[in-house]
Amino acid sequence: MSPAVRSDAPLLEPSSPNRRPSISGAVFNVSTSIIGAGIMSIPATLKVLGVIPALALIVIVALLVDVSVEFLMRFTHSGDSVTYAGVMKESFGQVGSVATQICVMITNLGCLIMYLIIIGDVLSGNQPEGTVHLGVLQEWFGFHWWNSREFALLVTVLVVLLPLVLLRRVESLRFSSAVAVLLAVVFVGISIVLAISAIVEGKTKEPRLVPHLDDQTSFFDLFTAVPVIVTAFTFHFNVHPIGFELGKPSDMIKAVQISLILCAAIYFSIGLFGYLLFGDSIMPDILVNFDRPSDSFMGSKLNDIVRLSYALHLMLVFPLVNFSLRANLDEFLFPNKPLLTKDTKRFVALTLVLLVFSYLAAITFPDIWYLFQFLGSTSAVSLAFIFPGAIVLRDVHGVSTKKDRTMAMIMVVLAVVTSTIAISTNIYNFLGNKS
Secondary structure (H helix, E strand, C coil): CHHHHHHCCCCCCCCCCCCCCCHHHHHHHHHHHHHCCCCHHHHHHHHHHCHHHHHHHHHHHHHHHHHHHHHHHHHHCCCCCCCCHHHHHHHHHHHHHHHHHHHHHHHHHHHHHHHHHHHHHHHHCCCCHHCEEEHHHHHHHHHHHCCCHHHHHHHHHHHHHHHHHCCCCCHHHHHHHHHHHHHHHHHHHHHHHHHHHHHHHCCCCCCCCCCCCCCCCCCCCHHHHHHHHHHHHHHHHHHHHHHHCCHHHHHHHHHHHHHHHHHHHHHHHHHHHHHHHHHHHHCCCHHHHHCCCCCCCHHHHHCCCCCCCHHHHHHHHHHHHHHHHHHHHHHHHHHCCHHHHHCHHHHHHHHHHHHHHHHHHEEEEECCHHHHHHHHHHHHHHHHHHHHHHHHHHCCCCCCCCCHHHHHHHHHHHHHHHHHHHHHHHHHHHHHHCC
C-alpha cells in the first residue's frame, strides 16, 4: 500500500542535532545489509564459473548496483515519496507499490529465516540427507537438552536478537553494524590464513580459471551462479531508511560506493581462498566444509572461530534486515496509521510477530535452500535491477537522460534474461534429479 505520511514527513523520527548520522555509520549499515547469508555461497560460484568469470561477475553486479541505487535516490528526491514502495507508486500506481512491498517482504523474511537456520547449524549442527554435522556446542560439551537446536536458537532470539530489533532507528545499529563488518573481515582473514597454510603444505588443488563444461555441467548451468551474486549484493530495501537519515543524497551515494568496494573485496577474497582451501568439494554452504575435522589442534580451533564469528555476524545483521521488513509490513497492513516509530504498541507487536514466526520457521524447516533460491533470487533481482530500471524508463518526473534510459534498458533485459534462464535451469535439474 502507499505510504501514509505527508510528502514532507521524515521516514523516521528526527535525529538529535548533536547526533547527526555520519557517512561512516551509513557505510557500516550498508555493508552489513549487503554481507549476509550470500557470502557463504560465493566460493561455490567460483567452482561453477571459474575464477576469472566469477571476479568479472562480482565487479559487474557491483557496478550495476551502484547505478541502480543512484537511480533510486535521484527519483526519490525528485518526487514526494520517502520509501521504495512510494517511489514505485509514483511511477506505476498501486500495483507498483504492492509489488515492491511483496518483494521486500519475501526477500527479507527469507533472509531472516535463513540467518536463524545458519545460526542453528553452527551452534547445534544439522543432518542434511542423513549426514551428521555437529554444531560447536555439541563438539565442546556433547549432546544435552540445552544445546539442542530449539533451545540454542530460543536463547539467541531472546538474549541477542530481541534487544537489537527493538531499537527504533537505523542509526542506532551503527555500532553493531561496525562489529558485524569486522566479524566478516575476521571470517575472511582466517579463511585466507587456512588457505595459505594449505597451499604451503601442498593440500590445495589448482583452481579453474574458466568454467569446465561436461556432461554434468551445461552452459546454462553457469547462469545459476548469477542469482547468488545478485542476491549477495541486494540491499535496496534499506536504501531509503539509511539514505534519509543521512539527509544529502550525495552522502548516501558515497557511502554506497565505499560499501560496494569493501564488500566486493570481501566476496572475492572469501571466494578465492575458500575455493583454494576446499577445491571442488566446496559446498553451497561453506560452513559445512569448516565442520570437517582438522589435523591439528590450532586448525580445529580456527575452524570453530570461523563458524562462530560468522554466526555472530548474522546475529548482528538480523536486526538491520528486520528493520526494513517491519516497516514494509506495517506500510502494507496499516496504510492509514501514523508512523510506526510513534506507535509503541504496534511497533512491539509487529516486532514480536516477525521474531516468533522466523524462529518457528527456522526450527520447523531446517533446510530451505531451494525455496530461498527460487523466491529470494527472483524478488532480489526485481528489487535490485528490474524495479529501478523500470522507474527510469517510466520517467514520471522527466529527469532521465538518454544515457540513463539506455543503462536502465540494459539492466532490465540482463536481469530478466539471466534470472529466467537460471530459474528454468534449476527447475530442469531438479526434475531431472528427481526422475
